[in-house]
Amino acid sequence: MAGNNGGPWGGGNRGGDDDRRPPGGGRRPPEGKSQLPEIDELVRKGQDQLRVLMGGRGGGGRGGGEGGGQGPQFGKGTIGLAALGAVALWVFASLYTVKPEEQSVELFLGKYYKTGNPGLNFAPWPLVKAEIVNVTSERTEDIGRQIGGREEGLMLTTDANIVDIGFQVVWNVADPAKLLFNIRDPQLTVQAAAESVMREIIAASNLAPILNRDRGIIADSAMQNIQETLDEYDSGIRIVRVNLDKADPPREVIDSFREVQAAEQERDRLQRQADAYANRVLAEARGQAAQILEDSEGYRARVVNEASGDASRFTSVRGEYVKAPEVTRRRLYLETMERVLGGIDKTILDKSVVGGEGGSGLVPYLPLNELRRDPAQGGN
Amino acid sequence: MMGKGKFILPFLALLIFIGLSSVFVVDEREKALVLQFGQIKAVKEEPGLNFKIPFIQEVVRYDARILSLDTDTIEVTPSDDRRLVVDAFTRYRIRDVVQFRQAVGVGGLRVAEDRLSSILNAQIREVLGADQVTSNTILSEDRRELMRRIQRQAQASAEGLGLDVVDVRLKKTNLPDQNLEATFARMRAEREREAADEIARGNEAAQRVRALADRTVTETLSDAERQAQVVRGEADAERNAIFAEAFGADPEFFTFYRSLEAYEKALQGNNSMMVMTPDSEFFDYLRSSDGQQ
Numbered sequence: 001m002a003g004n005n006g007g008p009w010g011g012g013n014r015g016g017d018d019d020r021r022p023p024g025g026g027r028r029p030p031e032g033k034s035q036l037p038e039i040d041e042l043v044r045k046g047q048d049q050l051r052v053l054m055g056g057r058g059g060g061g062r063g064g065g066e067g068g069g070q071g072p073q074f075g076k077g078t079i080g081l082a083a084l085g086a087v088a089l090w091v092f093a094s095l096y097t098v099k100p101e102e103q104s105v106e107l108f109l110g111k112y113y114k115t116g117n118p119g120l121n122f123a124p125w126p127l128v129k130a131e132i133v134n135v136t137s138e139r140t141e142d143i144g145r146q147i148g149g150r151e152e153g154l155m156l157t158t159d160a161n162i163v164d165i166g167f168q169v170v171w172n173v174a175d176p177a178k179l180l181f182n183i184r185d186p187q188l189t190v191q192a193a194a195e196s197v198m199r200e201i202i203a204a205s206n207l208a209p210i211l212n213r214d215r216g217i218i219a220d221s222a223m224q225n226i227q228e229t230l231d232e233y234d235s236g237i238r239i240v241r242v243n244l245d246k247a248d249p250p251r252e253v254i255d256s257f258r259e260v261q262a263a264e265q266e267r268d269r270l271q272r273q274a275d276a277y278a279n280r281v282l283a284e285a286r287g288q289a290a291q292i293l294e295d296s297e298g299y300r301a302r303v304v305n306e307a308s309g310d311a312s313r314f315t316s317v318r319g320e321y322v323k324a325p326e327v328t329r330r331r332l333y334l335e336t337m338e339r340v341l342g343g344i345d346k347t348i349l350d351k352s353v354v355g356g357e358g359g360s361g362l363v364p365y366l367p368l369n370e371l372r373r374d375p376a377q378g379g380n
Numbered sequence: 381m382m383g384k385g386k387f388i389l390p391f392l393a394l395l396i397f398i399g400l401s402s403v404f405v406v407d408e409r410e411k412a413l414v415l416q417f418g419q420i421k422a423v424k425e426e427p428g429l430n431f432k433i434p435f436i437q438e439v440v441r442y443d444a445r446i447l448s449l450d451t452d453t454i455e456v457t458p459s460d461d462r463r464l465v466v467d468a469f470t471r472y473r474i475r476d477v478v479q480f481r482q483a484v485g486v487g488g489l490r491v492a493e494d495r496l497s498s499i500l501n502a503q504i505r506e507v508l509g510a511d512q513v514t515s516n517t518i519l520s521e522d523r524r525e526l527m528r529r530i531q532r533q534a535q536a537s538a539e540g541l542g543l544d545v546v547d548v549r550l551k552k553t554n555l556p557d558q559n560l561e562a563t564f565a566r567m568r569a570e571r572e573r574e575a576a577d578e579i580a581r582g583n584e585a586a587q588r589v590r591a592l593a594d595r596t597v598t599e600t601l602s603d604a605e606r607q608a609q610v611v612r613g614e615a616d617a618e619r620n621a622i623f624a625e626a627f628g629a630d631p632e633f634f635t636f637y638r639s640l641e642a643y644e645k646a647l648q649g650n651n652s653m654m655v656m657t658p659d660s661e662f663f664d665y666l667r668s669s670d671g672q673q
Contacts, residue, residue, distance in 0.1 A: 110407040111427035156464075156554050158519045161567055181408045183471075184445045192448065192469040196549035203519045203553060232547060233446050233471055252564040256571035263575035267582030274586035278593030285597035289604030296608030300615035307619035311626030318633055329636065336640040337662045340647045346654040 093125040101137050103176045104130045112177055133176035138240055141169045141191050143198070154250060155199050161207035166246030167219070169194040169226065171239050178236025186237060189230070194242075197225040210247050211257075219244040401434035410441045411477045423477055442480065442488075446471050446546055449493055451500050455556060460514040465554045468527075470500055470534065471546040479542030495541055496534075500548065503533045518553055526550070 097120055098104045104116035107129045116123075116130060123130040144153030144166040153164045171190055173179050183189050201222055202210065210218065223242040230237045249257045321328045406412045406424045414422040414430075416437045424430050425444075432439060453467040474480050474492075484491040507530045508518060518526065531548040538545050555563055627634040647654075658666050 107408060107427070109427075109429045110405040112408050154554060156519060158516075160515075160519070160563065162555070162560070162563055177408075182445055183448075184443060185448050188448055189446075189471070192450065192551065193549070196469065196551045199551055199553065200523050200549075203523055204521045229547070229549070235446075249567070250564065252561075253567045253571065256568040256575075260571050260575045260578065263578035263582075267578045267585070270579075270582035270586040271589065274589035274593075278589050281593050281597050282600075285600040289600045292601070292604040292608045293611070296611035296615075300611050300618075303612075303615040303619045304622070307622040311622045314626050314634065314637060315629070317637060318630055321633060322630075332637070332640060334662070336644055340643050341654070341662070344647055344654055346656060348656055348658050 090125060094123055094128075096121055096123060096130055096132070098132060101134055102132050103135045103173075104132045105177050105180055106130045112181070115177060131176075131180055133173055133179060135173045135176055138170045138172050139187070141171070141187065141194060143167055143169065143191060143195050144246070153246065155202040157202055157205060157207045157210065159206045162250050163202060163207055163210055164246060164248045164250050165198060165202060165244070167194075167198060167222070168243040168245065169239060170241050170243070171237055173236060174238035175236035178234055180236075182234045182236065186235065189233065189235065190226075190237060190239075193229045194222070194226050197229060198222050201225070207249075211249065215244050215247055218247070398434050402431055404430055404432060404439050406430055406441075409443065409445050411444045411474065412442070413440045413477055413481055414438075415440055420478055420481065425477070440481070442474050442477050444474065446473050447489070449496055449500075451497055451504070453552065454501055454504065456505055456508040458508055458513050458515045458518060459511055460516070462515040463556050463559070464508070464515055464518065465552060465556050466504060466508065466550060467552045468500065468504060468530070468548055468550045470496065470531075470548045472496065472538070473544050473546060474542060475544035476542035479540070481542075483541045492541055492543065496538055496543060496545075499537045500530070500534055503530050503537065503548075504550075507533065518550075523550065523553075 096104070098116055098118045100118045102118060104121055104123075106113045106116055106121075106123050109127060110129075113128060121130065144164075153166050154162050155165050157163055169190060179186055198218075201218055205214070205218075219242045222244070223239050226242070227239045230239070248254065317332075321332075404412070406427050408427045412424040412430070413420055414424065414432050414437050416433070421437060422430075422432075448469060448471055450469045451467055453465055455463055456466050457463050480492065484495070507513065507526055513526065517523075527549055530550075531545055534548055535545040627638075
């Protein structure tokens with residue numbers, strides 16, 4: 001029956017229809033409209049029934065005195081059938097099913113009576129009316145990217161920058177009775193509250209944290225604030241989550257932001273290059289230092305060894321010398337002179353040739369250069 | 381009996397019709413007024429079954445739920461003269477149906493929305509344009525307080541309409557379109573500065589690292605050099621000590637021995653030429669067999 005699918009949620013018609021309602025006059029939600037018609041219908045039904053009864057009787061009447069006794073008999077059967085049909089119809093109209101994701105709200109003569117759970121429910125027509133509300137299904141409102149994605153998502157931050165925000169609010173119904181009785185446009189209310197809350201948060205924040213690290217925090221506090229706002233309206237709406245899926249610089253300036261990212265990477269590259277250079281030259285220097293040290297150690301070893309060798313040789317020779325100093329001394333002298341004079345060019349001039357004691361007679365006239373050269377040439 | 385029935389049934393129908401016309405149901409979602417020739421006779425705010433005089437009285441129903449209204453986008457000028465484009469939405473409900481009916485007449489909600497809309501616009505302008513309110517106030521945590529102030533003032537103004545302004549919330553607080561480009565330009569300039577800064581810092585850091593590396597290289601090498609000299613010095617000292625110990629035992633022989641050694645080394649090879657007279661000791665026997673001169 002009509003009462004089962006009235007209201008913004010039970011049926012396909014949205015709050016928008018309500019807005020266009022002629023003010024003052026119509027003033028009833030759609031399901032309310034059905035209330036009077038129901039009564040009218042009832043009246044009409046009753047009249048129809050009466051007409052049938054009267055017709056039956058009228059027919060009998062037309063028959064004159066002869067058929068007078070048959071009318072009531074025939075009428076009784078009709079009445080019984082009609083009553084049975086009416087009861088069946090009534091039961092049928094009073095039963096309704098609630099799907100697992102739904103709950104129903106039953107109104108007894110317009111007054112809240114009870115909330116019905118999934119399954120088969122009984123609402124005696126026309127005293128009790130049931131409204132079915134989809135409770136657990138999640139509904140999603142996209143905010144900040146409808147209308148061509150332009151303009152809508154742009155928000156002003158505290159530091160007078162502009163940021164492009166897009167987010168989704170996912171909600172369902174916590175209390176169907178509150179939802180039905182307290183707010184007229186749940187969807188619009190969620191949208192408006194969400195947008196307002198998000199703009200409030202963005203307006204109280206600087207640009208940089210919004211773009212970088214605070215997304216999760218923003219989504220959380222938005223969710224909390226939207227929920228608080230809706231609770232103030234006693235709306236029976238539960239915000240399931242808020243997805244902040246876009247928090248970007250506006251299109252007009254996004255290239256500049258990318259350039260900053262490129263510059264950050266360039267900075268990193270420069271630093272790494274320098275690190276590489278440092279690593280290379282430091283390693284080289286350590287190698288060189290090791291070389292220098294090892295060289296010096298080598299020098300030490302060589303010098304000390306040489307000295308020890310020389311000293312030891314001297315000591316040995318002297319040991320022999322001490323035993324026979326005169327002979328050894330002479331022998332050493334002669335052997336050395338033999339080796340020395342044997343290997344070099346020499347010109348021996350007798351004292352008489354040199355002339356006199358000073359030896360200055362002939363020497364100045366010797367062709368020293370030639371004496372020096374000739375043997376060399378001869379040697380070759 | 382047949383004649384009676386003819387009358388009873390239409391009469392019954394009429395009775396039912398009248399009965400139904402004299403009851404009406406007020407839903408949870410609405411408040412109703414009972415009017416008699418336009419005059420308010422009764423107010424029915426509680427849901428349930430109610431009665432009226434059929435045909436003479438009519439029932440007018442009003443929504444008891446929270447209603448919504450979005451304001452137009454308006455431009456406000458806070459006290460720092462920076463213009464902002466602002467819109468808001470309000471949530472309100474009909475508090476007093478009698479007052480409401482008297483204020484808006486048969487125009488109902490549509491008229492009420494018009495009135496409320498202009499009240500809100502005025503209050504938004506007033507609150508956001510107040511002396512101590514700058515655009516920075518609007519763009520800060522204080523926004524919430526401003527919204528509350530708008531709500532209070534709108535509530536006061538809407539009292540006469542029989543309305544209850546539950547909440548007023550600002551939505552858009554943006555710059556006018558003509559200021560957008562300037563803001564974008566400023567944002568770009570800021571980013572460019574940031575990018576240049578990044579690169580400059582990168583160069584700075586790189587140079588620091590290189591300079592430090594070069595310094596460390598010099599330090600390492602010079603330190604190695606120093607240690608090397610220490611080692612060499614120690615080596616020389618050790619050599620001197622060894623020599624001193626060995627040669628000091630017999631200086632006279634050392635002089636002789638070392639001289640011979642030096643002659644041998646110094647007069648080596650065929651690059652030396654000696655002009656001599658045979659009167660050295662070496663030649664003693666060159667002249668005579670007894671070695672006498």
